[in-house]
């Protein structure tokens with residue numbers, strides 16, 4: 016009888032262990048977090064469709080999900096209670112992985128909508144919860160995905176409240192008049208007295224993105240159409256691009272993603288998967304590069320006359336690209352060459368860009384980090400080396416990449432991990448070394464100072 020009892024105990028114990036293991040692996044599978052992705056998780060993600068995994072999460076994991084939601088709700092209530100106060104949430108010391116960079120990170124509330132991760136980060140609704148910022152003189156200007164505009168004075172980051180001021184604008188009036196459904200703001204950029212915004216919208220013809228601009232002032236921003244891309248797509252996608260940057264000779268730059276129309280990307284008779292320069296007076300445009308997928312970061316190196324962009328690859332293959340444009344359209348390879356792989360079917364991408372007449376990325380990431388905005392601090396030492404600052408969504412990090420004087424060689428790399436924060440936007444203030452970041456999970460404004 017004793018033996019039978021023991022046997023029974025062992026069976027019960029092993030059953031519990033097996034159940035525990037299954038729950039643990041499933042939890043790993045559907046919970047967010049770049050660093051948790053081991054080979055087993057990646058394999059399970061491949062074999063279990065996202066929809067089923069989400070259903071399991073919402074029914075089976077109701078308690079951890081609710082607990083997680085509860086934490087968020089507490090923060091959100093606090094956020095709404097303080098409205099435009101911009102209260103300091105926390106102040107923590109934080110170091111990069113290889114300890115090259117040490118910061119005191121300050122985090123302040125911003126009065127905009129948070130991204131809802133239960134909806135899935137790529138949902139259409141969440142596209143209106145991606146917010147952007149720029150530095151304008153002594154002020155930091157922010158615009159929400161829904162088109163709200165606010166600012167605060169730089170000095171306020173020394174205090175406990177940013178005390179945002181609202182600037183009214185006519186974005187919603189434009190949407191109403193034109194009968195557009197808003198797809199969200201995709202970037203803001205200050206240039207020579209004007210604010211430029213890229214606006215995603217949907218009308219009878221489908222989805223598209225245009226640029227509007229307004230004379231900058233702190234009372235009212237009256238936006239007018241600046242440039243129509245006349246590029247349409249029929250189904251919602253995150254592969255939109257939309258970054259705006261100052262360029263030479265009275266021009267600005269704009270990135271337009273492939274919006275899944277990959278067959279069009281390699282030809283020059285359309286704007287899918289391109290970076291274009293737009294003349295500010297004539298409003299005429301030129302293609303400066305093609306072969307892009309979803310360019311979420313854009314920076315122009317004035318002294319070197321180089322256009323730098325970051326872009327999302329497919330599964331893996333996020334890239335940092337350098338374009339020394341000399342009148343000939345540069346080709347960055349998509350959808351022919353990529354270091355990533357297809358999500359659904361097995362497509363064989365060419366790997367080498369150089370050997371196939373495309374421009375090789377300076378850097379690529381496998382797995383993807385969800386690469387976003389890119390800023391560059393030039394001439395950081397006596398060797399005239401430069402520092403790339405790259406924000407990432409999926410990897411919740413800022414990457415610091417030190418490169419040679421000619422931007423052709425990587426000297427070292429480091430990474431600052433900021434737990435549970437997708438970092439949508441990033442601006443570097445070269446006057447005092449402050450880095451401003453948009454964290455989209457809270458959402459909040461992160462501030463660190465680069466010494």
Ligand SMILES: [Ca+2]
Nearest residue numbers: 334347348349
């Ligand atoms: Ca490429």
